[in-house]
Amino acid sequence: MRLLTRFCSSFPQQTTSVGARRGGINTHNTNRHYNSLNASSSSAADQVPVLDPSSLSPSLTRGIHVFNCPDEVGIVAKLSECIASKGGNILAAEIFVPHKKQTFYQRSEFIFNPANWPRAQMDEDFLKISTRFKAVRSVVRVPDLDPIHKIVVLASKQDHCLVDLLHGWQDGKLPVDIKCVISNHERGPNTHIMRFLERHGIPYHHLGTTKDDKREEGILNLVQDTDFLVLARYMQVLSANFLKAYGKDVINIHHGLLPSFKGGNPSKQAFEAGVKLIGATAHFVTKELDEGPIIEQMVDTVSHRDNLLTYVQKSQNLEKQCLAKAIKSYCQLRVLPYEQNRTVVF
Known part of the structure; x- marks a missing residue:
């Protein structure tokens, strides 16, 4: 699955209620849960409750489906x-129909009994609909049945994002399997990172880089059996040849609101520029430096009371949170391509 993304909160968009699209009428209603479509709006007590997955029968499991096709009546x-x-039973659905674009996007979550709807049959059933509507993308994921996403994390000297990802993985907060860590920086055997990796059986590969040799062939050999890569402050530029050879998505974290303050030491650049609104951007890597489609952005404020140290600390906290959220969104199929370099992020 190749997903390229762009932060899209400012898109002019047309959102449809499920009931309206079933009748073929585009409206500007906000997204609603399927469970509340027939609920009275007279009071909160009258609303049909949204199902809580934790209260479901053990025989039921959750599925996710994303769908993108030319817009027409009857899709929903x-x-x-x-x-x-x-x-x-559909638990929730979100729909996006761009203004004057005649294209349809939907992400839905549903529960089902695998005994009544085998996983292979589910793929066949959604494929029929995909063919019927000439879908650009139709992807199904069943988290409890499908293999967990396999990733490799690349890092340099800075540890904050790498440490956060490792602890998130350990606590079960990140739906990924970290196959190994690759770094162009050598770490001693008694460091926190190395002790953690050794304790959990995660290999660490030191591939020292030079100006003329970025060790990309060695990296490719280590990442073949992965679903996507994560750059946790990896301070090397991956070439267009590497990205083409890998052929899957690479997620990067960057201080600031791109495309400002590109390249090395962005925190110092922004601090010296006197900015008061700092940020972090998680984006996909493309051959253009720090210009890949954006998945997630977070912001915080600084003031004249901040020095470079507190400035960097705030920036690093944003980077950790932003990268973790971007990875979760990607794994949960919340990111869909939109036009050439933008995305729908549900």
């Missing part, structure tokens, strides 16, 4: 019918 009806006909 067919998708809903497909799930309902197998005894499934």
Whole structure:
């Protein structure tokens, strides 16, 4: 799955309620849970409650489906019918129809009984709908049944993002399997990072780089059996040849609101520029330095009372949070390509 993304909160967009699109009418209503479509708006007590997955029968499991196709009447009806006909129930759905673009995006979460709807049959059923509507993208994921995403983390000397990812993985907060860590910086055997990796059986590969040799062939040999890569403050530029040879997505974290303060030491650049609003941007890596489509952005404020040390500390906290959220969004199919370098982020 190749997803390129752009932060899209400012897109002019047309959002449709499920009921309206079933009838073929585009409206500007906000996204609503399927469970609340027939609920009275007279009081909160009258609303049909949204199902809590934690209260579901052990025989039920959760599925996620994302769909992108040319817009036309009846898409939501067919998708809903497909799930309902197998005894499934939609928990939530989000729809995006760009203004004057005639293209349709939907992300839905549903519950189903795998005994009644085998995983392979589910793929076949959604494929039929994909063919019917000439879909650009139709992806299904069942977190409890499908293999967990396998990643490799690349890092340099700075540890803050790497440490945060490792602890998030250890605590079960990141839905990934870290196959190894690759770094162009050598770490001693008694450092916190190395002790953690050794304790959990995660290999560490030191591939020292030079100006003329970025060790990309060695990196490629180590990342073949992965779903995507994460650059946790890896301070080397991956070439266009590497990205083409790898052929899958690479997520990077960058201080600031791109494209400002590119390249090395962005915190110092921003501090010396006197900025008062700092940020962090998680984006996909492309051949253009720090200009890849954006997945997630976070901001914080600084004042004249901050020095370079507190400035960097605030920036690093943003970077850790932003990168972790971007990885979760990617694994949960919340990121869909939109036009050449933008995305829908549900």
